[in-house]
Amino acid sequence: LTPSDPSLRASSRLIEPADQATVRRNNLSLVLRHLRDQGPRSRADIAAETQLNKATVSSLVAELEQRGLVRETGVKHAGSVGRPARILRLDGARVGALGLAINVDYVAVYGTDLSGRVLVERRHAVDALGVPPAQTIATVAGHTRAALADLDRAGVTPAGIGVAIPGLVDVGQGGVVVAPNLGWRDVPIAERLSTAIVAPHVPVQVDNDANLSALAEFWVGGQAGTPNLVYLTGEVGVGSGVIVEGRLLRGAAGFSGEIGHLPVDPGGTRCGCGRTGCWETKVGLAALVGAAAPGDTRSPDGRSLRDLEDRLAEVVRLADGGDQGARDALAGIGRWLGYGAGLLVNLLNPQVIVAGGCFTLLAGHLLPAARLEMDRLAVAGAATGCRIVPSELGFTAAVRGAAGLVVESVLDDPTAVSQVPLLRGYP
Numbered sequence: 340l341t342p343s344d345p346s347l348r349a350s351s352r353l354i355e356p357a358d359q360a361t362v363r364r365n366n367l368s369l370v371l372r373h374l375r376d377q378g379p380r381s382r383a384d385i386a387a388e389t390q391l392n393k394a395t396v397s398s399l400v401a402e403l404e405q406r407g408l409v410r411e412t413g414v415k416h417a418g419s420v421g422r423p424a425r426i427l428r429l430d431g432a433r434v435g436a437l438g439l440a441i442n443v444d445y446v447a448v449y450g451t452d453l454s455g456r457v458l459v460e461r462r463h464a465v466d467a468l469g470v471p472p473a474q475t476i477a478t479v480a481g482h483t484r485a486a487l488a489d490l491d492r493a494g495v496t497p498a499g500i501g502v503a504i505p506g507l508v509d510v511g512q513g514g515v516v517v518a519p520n521l522g523w524r525d526v527p528i529a530e531r532l533s534t535a536i537v538a539p540h541v542p543v544q545v546d547n548d549a550n551l552s553a554l555a556e557f558w559v560g561g562q563a564g565t566p567n568l569v570y571l572t573g574e575v576g577v578g579s580g581v582i583v584e585g586r587l588l589r590g591a592a593g594f595s596g597e598i599g600h601l602p603v604d605p606g607g608t609r610c611g612c613g614r615t616g617c618w619e620t621k622v623g624l625a626a627l628v629g630a631a632a633p634g635d636t637r638s639p640d641g642r643s644l645r646d647l648e649d650r651l652a653e654v655v656r657l658a659d660g661g662d663q664g665a666r667d668a669l670a671g672i673g674r675w676l677g678y679g680a681g682l683l684v685n686l687l688n689p690q691v692i693v694a695g696g697c698f699t700l701l702a703g704h705l706l707p708a709a710r711l712e713m714d715r716l717a718v719a720g721a722a723t724g725c726r727i728v729p730s731e732l733g734f735t736a737a738v739r740g741a742a743g744l745v746v747e748s749v750l751d752d753p754t755a756v757s758q759v760p761l762l763r764g765y766p
């Protein structure tokens with residue numbers, strides 16, 4: 340079982356021995372989630388709606404107040420008789436979550452408190468391919484310490500750090516198995532980052548960027564709450580995060596969703612993974628920037644990252660300005676996008692496919708062709724009813740998902756937050 344997956348943890352409750360500490364923790368979680376999902380209400384309301392007895396609810400609320408997760412916000416007068424009921428709400432203004440997304444050419448940092456207030460939102464340039472992993476981790480650690488210091492100044496204690504990685508991740512161990520586009524293999528990122536930021540009291544969780552982006556879409560994106568959803572990352576690499584019936588689909592070892600490396604063209608271009616003709620060579624960033632100069636489909640490591648970003652901006656400018664060559668090239672990439680979407684529709688029957696990252700910048704040029712191709716390939720045709728839409732989270736989906744991972748872990752186990760939050764100084 341992967342401890343960071345809320346849905347797995349929820350199901351594991353059913354088979355754990357129900358000792359008192361476990362029952363208490365689950366009830367704290369139940370009350371906290373109830374306040375988050377249903378909004379402010381009285382102790383009596385919570386007791387009636389959760390089937391917990393009133394004395395238990397009072398005791399649970401007292402503990403949640405001590406941990407800084409719940410506070411009283413006013414009173415409700417229910418008629419002319421009886422005492423007015425005190426209203427409780429989710430607090431979390433002193434408890435924070437920090438998300439990091441490490442990518443080929445940038446690291447994104449996103450810090451919030453548990454009530455959703457955004458305290459840190461930054462993007463720093465890095466060159467992950469050009470330097471050894473240790474150097475990238477040192478750079479990321481520097482940005483992390485700065486963000487922790489910002490949370491500290493805001494009076495917020497971090498409950499944890501979530502890290503999004505574009506590659507295969509061993510969630511249980513917090514390690515990167517392989518991240519082709521970063522050039523990383525067997526990197527124990529959670530342990531190394533934890534050592535480098537010198538904050539052993541702040542747990543670090545790691546997951547795949549597409550998985551975290553899909554969870555962000557499901558939690559807070561434009562398609563929030565859609566139980567059958569596929570997210571496509573549109574970066575140098577293309578991966579998918581799959582939500583089935585409201586739960587993240589991981590597979591046996593957590594490596595599902597690597598749709599970017601489905602072979603679609605045996606005679607095609609060499610991929611960052613070392614194979615030839617993978618789907619991401621047709622629709623990834625290198626293919627998109629190639630739309631400005633058709634025929635130029637060198638892999639990303641053949642050019643500088645600055646060059647890639649500048650050229651993507653040039654493609655957007657040309658296509659938006661009506662350049663027919665660029666528009667035709669993008670329509671061709673859109674058809675490849677629809678080809679992959681069609682495979683996903685036949686395999687998973689999602690309600691919506693959310694195209695993220697660079698795809699959002701070019702959605703108007705890519706998605707019309709993608710929709711036609713997807714519908715052509717879907718065996719059930721229009722009956723599948725699947726939509727393909729641009730993400731409203733843009734390039735922030737992965738880092739929001741990474742922070743969301745920490746928020747969810749607090750909602751799952753409120754006892755992870757100290758009863759008397761200790762603020763610490765960060766250098």
Ligand SMILES: [Zn+2]
Pocket residue numbers: 599600610611612613614617
């Ligand atoms: Zn590949």
